[in-house]
Amino acid sequence: MKPATFDYVAPRTVAEAVEALGDPGREAQVLAGGQSLILEMHLQRSRPELVVDINRIPELDRMSVEDGELRVGALIRHAAFEAADAVPGPLGTLLSRAVVNIAHPPIRSRGTMAGSFGWAHPASEWCAVGVALDATVEVTGPEGPRALAARDYFLGPYRTARGPRELITAVRMPLLGEHTGVGFIEHRRTHFCFAQVAVAAALTVHDGVIGDARIGLVNSADRPVRARAAERTLLGAEFGPLPAGRRLPDTHPFARAGRVAAQEDAVPVAEPYADVAYKRQAVAVLVGRTLREAATDLRARLAAPEGDHR
Ligand SMILES: Cc1cc2nc3c(=O)[nH]c(=O)nc-3n(C[C@H](O)[C@H](O)[C@H](O)COP(=O)(O)OP(=O)(O)OC[C@H]3O[C@@H](n4cnc5c(N)ncnc54)[C@H](O)[C@@H]3O)c2cc1C
Known part of the structure; x- marks a missing residue:
């Protein structure tokens, strides 16, 4: 399909862009990278009367x-x-x-x-x-x-x-502090698909204890979710050695946080290849794994020579 007819402007300043968007009589869309908008316009799911291309605004x-x-x-x-x-x-x-x-x-x-x-x-x-x-x-x-x-x-x-x-x-x-380790793990059907579920995590440790935990869930609800219930289970937990083997024991704080995220934080929406139960299971497993990745990252960061904390 081809896009519906639209007008196009390419302002040179933010003020000009805002002025173009400000016309209440016309539905306008901003064009940035165009990697979602152009597809939507071709499918005619998006039919803006005016496209405001911001790519010439230094x-x-x-x-x-x-x-x-x-x-x-x-x-x-x-x-x-x-x-x-x-x-x-x-x-x-x-x-x-x-x-x-x-x-x-x-x-x-x-x-x-x-x-x-x-x-x-x-x-x-x-x-x-x-x-x-x-x-x-x-x-x-x-x-x-x-x-x-x-x-x-x-x-x-x-x-x-x-x-x-x-x-x-x-x-x-x-910016995250030096005592923070991070992880990001995604699960999807094929390499170029959108995530079925993914997890972002940041763990901050002081004096051997988890002082701050941040967990973001991708595609685990109708919007991005911060897994606050799961985060709460981690606060004050000892930052001990990681267990050997790929699977976390059920009693490990990271595994427990995963179960809590799946049950209390996620509100999954079924998709053709991932029903609600499948997504909850994916959240439980991925949260545990991503926290483990964050813990591993933090250990490497703390062991790195002074000034090399990447
Ligand atoms: C095959 C394919 C696979 C993809 N896979 C992924 C993926 O795995 N994960 C992922 O996150 N994305 C994915 N995308 C989407 C891609 O990341 C887009 O780049 C992103 O969604 C939007 O960025 P954009 O700059 O291209 O925005 P555009 O397409 O230009 O705009 C998208 C929407 O955002 C609005 N917009 C853009 N910039 C602004 C602004 N500055 N102010 C106000 N409104 C604005 C537009 O008006 C429009 O409504 C995929 C896209 C394709 C085509």
């Missing part, structure tokens, strides 16, 4: 570290995070482990992190990482700029708290 093509946070401008492509040292510390490791699960290289070279937040697909890796880390979505519209917490931003599949005339200018994520 101020959106910037990534920086400010006040302990990574600020990712709206034109930063997925591929920018593939190298683990693109972003400092454990956050860089987490982003690099997550990004390789997004589609394949041509899509990663065009698609943007902010576009994933704009699209708000329940299987988006970035959106679950954002919810787990308490990311902030910066938007600006006719009423001016505002900052939305990721926990309040996602309202359901493709539905967010962003207004239809607001542009995402950046996504901010906290």
Whole structure:
């Protein structure tokens, strides 16, 4: 199919983009990487009257570290995070482990992190990482700029708290401290499918005890989920040696957290190849494995020579 007829503008500044989006008489869509929007337009599931192409706005093509946070401008492509040292510390490791699960290289070279937040697909890796880390979505519209917490931003599949005339200018994520280990594991049918379930985790340990745990669930509900009930079971747990063998004993805190995430945090939606029971089982197993990966990452980080904490 071909897209329905639409008008096209390519503003050079954020102010011009906001002005174009601000016309209440026309349904407008922002074009960033186009890796979701163009497909939807071809299928005519999306029929914007106006496409606002933001690719010629240099101020959106910037990534920086400010006040302990990574600020990712709206034109930063997925591929920018593939190298683990693109972003400092454990956050860089987490982003690099997550990004390789997004589609394949041509899509990663065009698609943007902010576009994933704009699209708000329940299987988006970035959106679950954002919810787990308490990311902030910066938007600006006719009423001016505002900052939305990721926990309040996602309202359901493709539905967010962003207004239809607001542009995402950046996504901010906290840099994670040296005593934090990270993991990301995804389960999907074939290499290029969206995740059936995936898990992002960050564990922070002080004096041999887990002081903070962050777990984000991908495609385990109608929106990205922070597994708070599972996180609570980990707080204060001893950060002991990991058991030998691939399978965690049922009594291990990571296995227990997995079961709690599956039963109390996940609200799975059935898909053709994954019913609700299957997804709950996948959440239970993947949460345990991802926490284990985070613990292994932290051990390696703590054992690394001073100044080499990647
Ligand atoms: C074959 C295939 C496989 C894929 N697999 C995955 C996957 O495994 N995981 C995954 O997460 N994604 C996947 N995607 C989607 C891809 O990651 C997209 O890049 C992403 O969803 C959107 O980014 P984009 O920059 O391409 O946005 P676009 O396609 O340009 O826009 C998507 C939507 O977000 C809105 N939008 C974009 N930027 C902004 C902004 N700055 N402000 C306001 N609204 C904005 C647009 O208006 C539109 O509604 C896949 C896509 C394809 C085609």
